[in-house]
Amino acid sequence: MTGPGAELREETIFTWGAPPLKFGAGATDEIGFDMSGFGARRVLVLTDPGISALGIPQRIADTLRRYDIDAEIFDGVHVEPTDDSMTKAAEYARVQGPWDGFVAVGGGSAIDTAKAVNLLTSHPGELMDYLNKPIGQAKTPPGQLKPLIAVPTTAGTGSESTAMCVMDILSMKVKTGISHWRLRPTLAVVDPLLTMTLPPEVTAASGMDIVCHAVESYTARLYTSFDRKEPEARVTYCGANPVSDLWCEKAMTLIAQSFRAAVHEGAHDVEARTNMMMAATFAGMGFGNAGVHIPHANAYPIAGMVRDYRPAGYPQDEPMVPHGQSVSLTAPETFRFSFDSAPERHLRAAELMDPRAERRNDPREQLPSVLVELMRDIGIPNGIGGVGYTEDDVPDLVPGTMKQQRLLATCPKTPTEDDIAGILTRSVENW
Numbered sequence: 001m002t003g004p005g006a007e008l009r010e011e012t013i014f015t016w017g018a019p020p021l022k023f024g025a026g027a028t029d030e031i032g033f034d035m036s037g038f039g040a041r042r043v044l045v046l047t048d049p050g051i052s053a054l055g056i057p058q059r060i061a062d063t064l065r066r067y068d069i070d071a072e073i074f075d076g077v078h079v080e081p082t083d084d085s086m087t088k089a090a091e092y093a094r095v096q097g098p099w100d101g102f103v104a105v106g107g108g109s110a111i112d113t114a115k116a117v118n119l120l121t122s123h124p125g126e127l128m129d130y131l132n133k134p135i136g137q138a139k140t141p142p143g144q145l146k147p148l149i150a151v152p153t154t155a156g157t158g159s160e161s162t163a164m165c166v167m168d169i170l171s172m173k174v175k176t177g178i179s180h181w182r183l184r185p186t187l188a189v190v191d192p193l194l195t196m197t198l199p200p201e202v203t204a205a206s207g208m209d210i211v212c213h214a215v216e217s218y219t220a221r222l223y224t225s226f227d228r229k230e231p232e233a234r235v236t237y238c239g240a241n242p243v244s245d246l247w248c249e250k251a252m253t254l255i256a257q258s259f260r261a262a263v264h265e266g267a268h269d270v271e272a273r274t275n276m277m278m279a280a281t282f283a284g285m286g287f288g289n290a291g292v293h294i295p296h297a298n299a300y301p302i303a304g305m306v307r308d309y310r311p312a313g314y315p316q317d318e319p320m321v322p323h324g325q326s327v328s329l330t331a332p333e334t335f336r337f338s339f340d341s342a343p344e345r346h347l348r349a350a351e352l353m354d355p356r357a358e359r360r361n362d363p364r365e366q367l368p369s370v371l372v373e374l375m376r377d378i379g380i381p382n383g384i385g386g387v388g389y390t391e392d393d394v395p396d397l398v399p400g401t402m403k404q405q406r407l408l409a410t411c412p413k414t415p416t417e418d419d420i421a422g423i424l425t426r427s428v429e430n431w
């Protein structure tokens, strides 16, 4: 390489991307108009059975039909999708296709499934070709995908603006995903009124996902601390940067205002629901470019190796640890571990999420105590013990975390196996 910058080894460039956003009460009713703007004539609406029973996808299909778009509904999305469930959804879409566009209606499970279906019906290849290495081949999507409008019905994942989809690989008991900018939805339509029916347990878990997205990416390694990349090697997650920081800070402020109210008064508190939906979108725009670290890396084995935990508020047909619970359980202990690497950012996060919190003598305890108090108030299980693990399980959980090297490398203080074992052990109970 020649030219300016050739001699630089430290990264000087960050990237930031997000889809256009339509936000607000009633935004869902405009989806027919929005999809017609993409020229689509035949559209598949993807959702899960629980959301289908609420009638939301049917309403969206009606708005599409008003614009002469032929709309069909697939309501077979699996809550916390697997390679198997995504392959089945893609097979359905292939057999019933071709489609000119997709609408994903639901939480991260439906939106992530729609991203995979869009990829697998727009281009040749199977899931394994595109999944992240070492599980898959990490093949680059060869071209543009079809228009995808993402309509979140949970306030949590931010998947409507991120460039990835996540799934359980059943045969290996691991979670992995596909990560490429082409997976980003074409438009995010975020309507807070869709979340009024969320059960308190889902509100709490998906809200903790927002918290972890915001705090993990706010405390992530700075983009300048990575080695300089060639243009073709640039990654979606480039480390904490000034633009992502802004979105994360605002998300934390909204959490402080409205998280508890959304859990406890969510059935009628439109303002709390609106703030939480905004927090989810904002955090998605932050972490979706900066990246997350240890709590999300630990969440993979915590969810993947579940034995018999069945959380209230979720489908009861199989054991599961919802994503939002799994990411939050080791967060307090992680932020004790990472404190030294960026003390001012940890303190600022605590201040934004609870401006009235009592000041701890040991500053390292400030952020963990704010998180623990919040988790107790909203009914999150008490540590990994609360979802069925004991100290004896820690050696089995550690390798699952260590496989998430991409996430661990985003922590400003890269953890060793012993560090992870210590974090998990001290997270068996959080209070």
Ligand SMILES: NC(=O)c1ccc[n+]([C@@H]2O[C@H](COP(=O)([O-])OP(=O)(O)OC[C@H]3O[C@@H](n4cnc5c(N)ncnc54)[C@H](O)[C@@H]3O)[C@@H](O)[C@H]2O)c1
Residues within 6 Å of the ligand: 048, 049, 050, 051, 054, 079, 080, 081, 106, 107, 108, 109, 110, 112, 153, 154, 156, 157, 158, 159, 162, 163, 164, 165, 166, 167, 194, 195, 196, 197, 198, 199, 202, 205, 206, 209, 313, 314, 315, 323, 324
């Ligand atoms: N792609 C990303 O960037 C990203 C980020 C974080 C998490 N995820 C993934 O997202 C998934 C979790 O998504 P989630 O937390 O949004 O939950 P979810 O999509 O799994 O849904 C959880 C439950 O809530 C129900 N539900 C959803 N909306 C409802 C509503 N408005 N009213 C009543 N019930 C409703 C669903 O039917 C389901 O039973 C995980 O698979 C996780 O790995 C993806």
Ligand SMILES: [Zn+2]
Residues within 6 Å of the ligand: 157, 209, 213, 296, 323, 327
């Ligand atoms: Zn998450």
